[in-house]
Amino acid sequence: MTSPTPIAVLASGRGSNLAALIAARRAGRLAVDFALVASDKAAAPALRRAEAEGIATLALDPQGYPDRRSYDLALFERVAASGAGLIVLAGFMRVLDAAALAPWAGRMINLHPSLLPKYRGLHTHRRVLEAGDAEHGASVHFVTPELDGGPLIAQVRMPVQAGDSAESLAARLQPLEHRLLVACVAALATGQVVWRDGGVEAGGQRLRAPLRLAVDGSLQPA
Ligand code: GAR
Secondary structure (H helix, E strand, O other), X not given: OOOXXXXXXXXXXXXXXXXXXXXXXXXXXXXXXXXXXXXXXXXXXXXXXXXXXXXXXXXXXXXXXXXXXXXXXXHHHHHHHOOOOEEEEOOOXXXXXXXXXXXXXXXXXXXXXXXXXXXXXXXXXXXXXXXXXXXXXXXXXXXXXXXOOOOEEEEEEEEOOOOOOXXXXXHHHXXXXXXXXXXXXXXXXXXXXXXXXXXXXXXXXXXXOOEEEOOOOOXXXX
């Protein structure tokens, strides 16, 4: 049996995705060890969730650093020291410095609440409504210097309903995001999905379109 992949989860807020990862691991559905949970916000509930699980935590305040690069370098140095081989950005609300994230190419993923490449950045639910889209969703992608622009691993889709608000979209998407993130981390931990030559391979095949989260929680070709 291969040993669990040590991961670090970075989160700025609530940490419901971290909770989903913890629950999946406890249920035996996710072969990872939590090496570290880190945040840029000392008050982030995500840190309290991690502490309650006995996971090592780090609160690193950007205000103690002269610029983005020096903060990111310090943060990733601590992540590397934790032994993590994969960084999961689960609601980590900072833009990352290109030089600092370069050593993590292919070893850092991000969860984003839109069907990328649509709606990079903030306020995705509102922007879906303003555009009159019939569909919304979430994406998991490898992190590159381009904000929310790295190679896509998988997506989950859901219909926009009449009368939806940004809040109702966010509430309906959240449980789907949890399942998508768990499935992606599991696929990376087992080697089913790998980063190769600046792109994504799944089951030995170069992905031409992101995988889709199926109803049973598995990742399927689009
Ligand atoms: C999630 O909805 C995630 O998609 C979003 O932050 C939320 C974190 O929730 N991420 C971004 O917007 C990244 N740009 P959580 O703290 O409950 O896991």
